[in-house]
Amino acid sequence: MVNKTPAAKAPDATRRNERSRRAILDAALEIVGEVGFTKLTIEAIAARAGVGKQTIYRWWPSKAAVLLEAVVPEGLDPLTVELPDTGDIEADLRTVLRGTVDELNNPKLDAPTRALSAETQNDPELGRQLVERILEPQLQAYVRRLRSAQEAGQIAEGIDLRIALELLVGPLFHRWHTRTLPLTHDYADTVAELALRGLTPR
Amino acid sequence: MVNKTPAAKAPDATRRNERSRRAILDAALEIVGEVGFTKLTIEAIAARAGVGKQTIYRWWPSKAAVLLEAVVPEGLDPLTVELPDTGDIEADLRTVLRGTVDELNNPKLDAPTRALSAETQNDPELGRQLVERILEPQLQAYVRRLRSAQEAGQIAEGIDLRIALELLVGPLFHRWHTRTLPLTHDYADTVAELALRGLTPR
Amino acid sequence: MVNKTPAAKAPDATRRNERSRRAILDAALEIVGEVGFTKLTIEAIAARAGVGKQTIYRWWPSKAAVLLEAVVPEGLDPLTVELPDTGDIEADLRTVLRGTVDELNNPKLDAPTRALSAETQNDPELGRQLVERILEPQLQAYVRRLRSAQEAGQIAEGIDLRIALELLVGPLFHRWHTRTLPLTHDYADTVAELALRGLTPR
Amino acid sequence: MVNKTPAAKAPDATRRNERSRRAILDAALEIVGEVGFTKLTIEAIAARAGVGKQTIYRWWPSKAAVLLEAVVPEGLDPLTVELPDTGDIEADLRTVLRGTVDELNNPKLDAPTRALSAETQNDPELGRQLVERILEPQLQAYVRRLRSAQEAGQIAEGIDLRIALELLVGPLFHRWHTRTLPLTHDYADTVAELALRGLTPR
DNA sequence: AGTTAAGCGAGACGGTACGTCTGGTCTTGCC
DNA sequence: GGCAAGACCAGACGTACCGTCTCGCTTAACT
CATH class of the missing domain: 1.10.10.60 (Homeodomain-like)
Structure with a gap:
């Protein structure tokens, strides 16, 4: 078409x-x-x-x-995104969440990112594109990494990995979005720890 | 002043x-x-x-x-907000998160809420006010309920309740904000369950 | 009532x-x-x-x-206005027209006078009042002085004194209104001389 | 410029x-x-x-x-304006002043003309333009016709023709501007007669 | 002397128009 | 035919005043 x-x-x-x-x-x-x-x-x-x-x-x-x-990174974003997989899911998540924190704290990206984030609320079509072209590829990378951990027995069976992912990134975006408290590496670590604790087999 | x-x-x-x-x-x-x-x-x-x-x-x-x-409820919002406390923290959180889901799905509130949410990104002062007058009172109610549970031994000692709270509401707002997947009662239940699993004592 | x-x-x-x-x-x-x-x-x-x-x-x-x-002179304007009458009509008119020139050149009166003059074009009722309370008393004084001259044989019989008056003041106001050339005592003298020449008996 | x-x-x-x-x-x-x-x-x-x-x-x-x-006549106004010259200055002036009276009495032109006339008092730059583009070309035509009469011996030598002109049009504009008495052909004739009487050689 | 009814300073109100800014379209001429 | 330039219709912006309308407060004059 x-x-x-x-x-x-x-x-x-x-x-x-x-x-x-x-x-x-x-x-x-x-x-x-x-x-x-x-x-x-x-x-x-x-x-x-x-x-x-x-x-x-x-x-x-x-x-x-x-x-x-x-804002879209020029060349190669769509599916190339991949999370590290050292075998240690908690360590890997810490690394990634710390990276996300750093990106969200990057002052050069702040204005356009917030602008786009805001505009998606008024313009759902824009939101769809932003999710599809930027957000979703990254979320899928999380899902793949979590699946690998699940297969390794580090995450309990039966857990919806989509929700697991949201448990990890939701808190970060919430804090970024509301500007309530600072986004730090410590915070990233704690979120990773607590979320994982809810995901691991008993 | x-x-x-x-x-x-x-x-x-x-x-x-x-x-x-x-x-x-x-x-x-x-x-x-x-x-x-x-x-x-x-x-x-x-x-x-x-x-x-x-x-x-x-x-x-x-x-x-x-x-x-x-949008601010006319009469009495600031500190009157209180979460149910039946003694069963998971049941109470399910109730509350389901309520939040219902509110976020309310079509009459949708437009103004998204508009305000968006505008806070461009206008930090507005964001401050929205947080202070609407969001924070509700988050504090969460913190109080979580503290009660902590004192009852249902939540591990040493856990930062502010982060615990974000583990609960972050995922919901993330999904609402990105419109990636529907916000359902089931989803609320799952989030409550997984988040709590990470918070309970071993 | x-x-x-x-x-x-x-x-x-x-x-x-x-x-x-x-x-x-x-x-x-x-x-x-x-x-x-x-x-x-x-x-x-x-x-x-x-x-x-x-x-x-x-x-x-x-x-x-x-x-x-x-703008109206505070106390006494209505009928008190009187032109000098030395018996020499040309000399008296020169005196009066020079006085008018001086008034029109007075920078303190300029702004309000022009403003009122302008506004009378848009607001005929205001114009009526301005004519009645300020302009007409002065014009009537001219007519009285001209009549005195006519009775003394200095102005031809049968001449409409109203028009005679306009022959004297019309040129001054025209020049003031159009700002084409400066209003001087010489100008006042020449107008008085030429106008009178048209009014005197042959 | x-x-x-x-x-x-x-x-x-x-x-x-x-x-x-x-x-x-x-x-x-x-x-x-x-x-x-x-x-x-x-x-x-x-x-x-x-x-x-x-x-x-x-x-x-x-x-x-x-x-x-x-209000400016579309095509060709600047210098094309010319007064009739039959050799009889008084007859010519009567014709022209009657025409001016008719224009000033034209109800269609009345509103915009008075508006512009008024506005020139508050806005000198506008006044300058109006004089330059509309009024002055007409006044110059008067001066040219009067000069022709002067050369024919119908107007005394040494008379300032600019002032002569103002003696003719000043009274008309004064009456129009103050709305004191009606502007008629008779009035135009009388003004022409009296003014000319002051201009002719003795 | 106490009451009462205006005038008064103040300024919030429903409006109109200002002159500016931007959106989105259209036109012109260059490349 | 894409492009730089910018005139065009449209309409919202935020401001300035309009003329009306309370609101308390003086300040007479009339009980």
């Missing part, structure tokens, strides 16, 4: 100007970092990128969509 | 028109339910409420602030 | 606060001199005069009416 | 939409005739003309400027 609506006339992607595309994505990231998502405007992006507004409207449906593409 | 900025001249709250206030809050809730937060405008609220725009700007700093006040 | 319109409730003028009245007139004159008539607002007058807005609305129908009252 | 302020970025006049321009001018004239200048608003013009407000603000600095352009 090429067009959602029959009347839509899709632009010819082969003639697309890659320089303009990069300039737009870079400008969007810069501006969102400077003034926040609310004051990020298509006009400002176009001006900063030295680009006509139509060039943005031609390729993206909204400023959030631009930001989404700007 | 009376004024944030010395130059600000606060309006006289004793002269405030309560009818207008209610009309504004009601109109905001109605409109956000109809067209979503992005298309909710101050002008539309004023028009629907039969009120001048200035009357909104006089008392609220943003449409999000209006919505916040509209 | 005291009221023109049955519904109108006239305020009791005997209880009027003279201090407030003066403060309002003074404030209006000050502000119009500072920012011009367009930016003269009732609110600004009230604020500067330390007066409630209602006190202005109670006694005047518009900001132009305030200005009109502020 | 291109820009008054160096920072101003002038819009590209070659891209201007002529249909919008005409619609705006027509709408302004209509509305001013219906409700008067004070209640003429930019918003109403835009709405009636089916035009965005910005399109008005882009090309005109004020509603008065719009009206000025709307």
Whole structure:
């Protein structure tokens, strides 16, 4: 399928100007970092990128969509994501959760990430894309690692690994989202420990 | 403290028109339910409420602030919140998490709640208020109930109850926020069970 | 009955606060001199005069009416106006027209006078009042002086003195109104001379 | 000179939409005739003309400027204006002043003309433009006709023709402006006669 | 002397319009 | 045909004033 609506006339992607595309994505990231998502405007992006507004409207449906593409790691994300597997599930989870904490604390990513996170509440379609292209691949990697642990007898049989995963990442996102308390490595460790304790066989 | 900025001249709250206030809050809730937060405008609220725009700007700093006040249960929320305490911590948590699931699934609350949740990402001050006035009182109730269970020996000593609480509610909010999978009573039960399993003494 | 319109409730003028009245007139004159008539607002007058807005609305129908009252020489204008009569009509007219030129060039009166002059175009009722209370008494004084000259044989019989008067003052007001060329004593003299030349008997 | 302020970025006049321009001018004239200048608003013009407000603000600095352009005869006014020259100066002036009286009595032109006349008092720059683009060309035509009469010996040498002109038109504008007495052909004739009498050689 | 009814300062209110900003579309001319 | 540029229609923004309406408070005048 090429067009959602029959009347839509899709632009010819082969003639697309890659320089303009990069300039737009870079400008969007810069501006969102400077003034926040609310004051990020298509006009400002176009001006900063030295680009006509139509060039943005031609390729993206909204400023959030631009930001989404700007945030997605350029080359290879979809399925390449993999968690470490040393055989020690708790150690591996600590490592990963600490990494997640570090990412969430990264000030350069903070503005666009929060902006996108916010916008998904108002724009479910955007949310679907963000989940599909960024979140879900990572969650699947968790599931695969947990399955490996389950097969090794480190996690009780019969446990829904999807829920297990949410037990691990839910607390981190909750704290990030509400800004109630700081996200630290200690916190990551404790979450990993307590969650795992609920998952291990008795 | 009376004024944030010395130059600000606060309006006289004793002269405030309560009818207008209610009309504004009601109109905001109605409109956000109809067209979503992005298309909710101050002008539309004023028009629907039969009120001048200035009357909104006089008392609220943003449409999000209006919505916040509209969503807060009118009379008595701050500390009255209390969780059931039957002595059976798992049963009580199931009850409460099921209730939370029901609230999150309530279509009438969905639009304003997501709108506020989103806006807190762009407006930290709003987030602070939302946490302080709505979220934190409820979380504290969790902490009190968990402490009671801890004292009854149902939860291991030395466990940080704040983190315990996040283990319970984090997964629910994560699923609500990402719209990945449905929020059901079964899900609430499973989360309660697995989280508690990690908290109980060995 | 005291009221023109049955519904109108006239305020009791005997209880009027003279201090407030003066403060309002003074404030209006000050502000119009500072920012011009367009930016003269009732609110600004009230604020500067330390007066409630209602006190202005109670006694005047518009900001132009305030200005009109502020500009009218306080005590004695209506019929006291009299032109000099030395027996030499040309000399007397030169004196008077030079005086008019001086008044029109007075920078303190310029702003309010132009403002009122302008407003009469949009508000004929105001124009009627301004003519009746300020302009007409002066014009009548001209007519009386011209009649005296006519009776002395210095002005031809049969000449409409109303038109004669307009021949004298019309050019001055035209030049003042259009700001085309400067208003000088020389100009006043020349107008008096040429106009009179058209009025004298052959 | 291109820009008054160096920072101003002038819009590209070659891209201007002529249909919008005409619609705006027509709408302004209509509305001013219906409700008067004070209640003429930019918003109403835009709405009636089916035009965005910005399109008005882009090309005109004020509603008065719009009206000025709307009132200026479209094609060819600047120097084409010429008074009749039959050789009989008094007859010619009667013709012209009668024509002026008719124009000033034209009810369709009355509202916008009075509005502009009024506005020039508050906005000297507008006054300058109105004089330059409308009034002065006509006055110059008077001067040329008077010079022709002077050269024919019908007007005394040494008379300042600029002042002579003001003797003729000043009275008419004074009466129009003050609305004291009606403007009739008889009045025009009398003014022409008396003024000329003052100008002719003895 | 006590009551009562205005005028008064203050400012909240329902409105209208302001002049600006941005959204999203359309047009022009360059490449 | 993509693109930079930017004019265009549309409409929300947040502000300024409008003219009306309470609210207490003075401040007479009239019991």
